[in-house]
Amino acid sequence: MAEPLTGTQLAHWRTFIESSWALHTRLEDELRAATGLSMNDYHVLVALADAPGRRIRMGELASRLVLSPSRITYQINSMIKRGLVRKESCPDDGRGQEAVLTEDGLTVLREAAPAHLATVRESFIDHLDDEELAVIGHVFARIRKV
Helix, strand or coil, rough: CCCCCHHHHHHHHHHHHHHHHHHHHHHHHHHHHHCCCCHHHHHHHHHHHCCCCHHHEEHHHHHHCCHHHHHHHHHHHHHHHHCCEEEEEEECCCCCCCEEEEEEHHHHHHHHHHHHHHHHHHHHHHHCCHHHHHHHHHEEEEHHCC
């Protein structure tokens, strides 16, 4: 059985959970209101825009976005219906599928980015100094590897 948290550990854990949920909710709400995109939509578009050839294997995309294979399939199919992405067979392996960013998807991302980045700044970045941001980056990079 796990050792109970100390009062200080519990307080920090609760602050983290409540703050991260509130931040995610605000980012999601603001992005959807300004652009009609969900956070998952946006992150798929960013991942594809950054990828070589603007394409990523479905399994790799699911892993990168921390989504199950069925969830990424649902997400991509939803975005295909809106013309933001398409699926193609992998050139190296005809059995695999890649998500590919369309020109419309790239345009939508470019139009959405300024509003989303403003919310990220107002809700998170502007409340921290460079040293605090570095600590957060280091800590969450370590936690992600667990």
